[in-house]
Amino acid sequence: MAHPARRYNYWLGGKDHFAADRESGDLHAKAFPTVRIAARENRDFLRRSVRFLAESGIRQFLDIGTGLPVPDNTHEIAQRIDPTSRVLYVDNDPIVMTHSRALTIGSPTGRTGYVEADLRSPEVILEAPELRAVLNLQEPVGLLLVAVLHFLHDDTQAQGIVRTLLAALPPGSYLVASNLTLDYASPEQVAKHKELLASGRTDARARNSAEFGSFFTDLELVSPGIVAVSDWRPESDERPTAADVSIYGAVGRTT
Ligand SMILES: C[S@@+](CC[C@H](N)C(=O)[O-])C[C@H]1O[C@@H](n2cnc3c(N)ncnc32)[C@H](O)[C@@H]1O
Numbered sequence: 001m002a003h004p005a006r007r008y009n010y011w012l013g014g015k016d017h018f019a020a021d022r023e024s025g026d027l028h029a030k031a032f033p034t035v036r037i038a039a040r041e042n043r044d045f046l047r048r049s050v051r052f053l054a055e056s057g058i059r060q061f062l063d064i065g066t067g068l069p070v071p072d073n074t075h076e077i078a079q080r081i082d083p084t085s086r087v088l089y090v091d092n093d094p095i096v097m098t099h100s101r102a103l104t105i106g107s108p109t110g111r112t113g114y115v116e117a118d119l120r121s122p123e124v125i126l127e128a129p130e131l132r133a134v135l136n137l138q139e140p141v142g143l144l145l146v147a148v149l150h151f152l153h154d155d156t157q158a159q160g161i162v163r164t165l166l167a168a169l170p171p172g173s174y175l176v177a178s179n180l181t182l183d184y185a186s187p188e189q190v191a192k193h194k195e196l197l198a199s200g201r202t203d204a205r206a207r208n209s210a211e212f213g214s215f216f217t218d219l220e221l222v223s224p225g226i227v228a229v230s231d232w233r234p235e236s237d238e239r240p241t242a243a244d245v246s247i248y249g250a251v252g253r254t255t
Pocket of ligand 1: 066090147
């Protein structure tokens with residue numbers, strides 16, 4: 001059975017995947033030929049947004065839906081700016097757990113931790129002893145839900161989970177999120193995605209800009225707002241189109 005973490009690792013050109021993940025990855029690539037570009041752009045959005053948060057003074061990160069380690073993990077990005085930065089990683093895939101050693105080696109002055117838990121049980125995450133050991137919830141936290149909300153298909157459930165997590169964080173915290181969208185897709189791609197979803201061959205639910213925007217209700221949206229991840233504070237004028245990427249990204253601040 002394909003796993004999102006390993007399939008994503010396959011698209012990113014990593015080495016941690018099995019035949020089922022490659023088959024599923026290739027099936028998606030047939031319907032969406034730019035899926036590898038999208039995966040790289042999503043990862044680059046994570047890098048730019050974590051750097052933005054660190055430059056805005058955030059020193060603690062709760063990264064849920066961590067994925068398998070890649071060269072630039074959240075703690076490496078944040079600790080480059082301040083070595084005392086602390087990161088708690090959370091993922092529900094046991095295979096990410098087996099790689100967690102690579103995620104829990106941070107700077108000597110900072111701190112990283114790892115919890116195997118499901119985003120669908122936010123209370124379990126918030127009450128995890130590891131969370132309290134790594135994060136101080138009296139100080140602002142950057143909550144990262146990057147390329148993970150689309151595995152929660154029900155909007156009401158997903159919005160409730162985001163609200164629960166944000167309610168546990170003090171004002172001045174941030175939400176960073178990204179989600180697959182079909183707003184730029186052709187009618188053929190929309191039909192193909194519907195078919196994959198109905199047959200259980202994809203597990204990602206696309207959201208339009210209003211549906212994605214609902215996660216940021218009550219937050220101050222950081223400029224440029226809700227855009228394709230490649231258009232969020234880009235570092236280069238040469239970048240893929242929103243249609244090639246088809247993932248929305250945004251950053252919001254709690255008040
Ligand atoms: C596409 S990867 C994204 C990795 C990383 N956030 C990024 O954007 O580069 C999605 C990750 O979310 C994890 N995931 C999926 N559903 C989850 C859930 N309900 N709870 C926790 N993690 C989940 C998968 O195991 C996978 O590691």
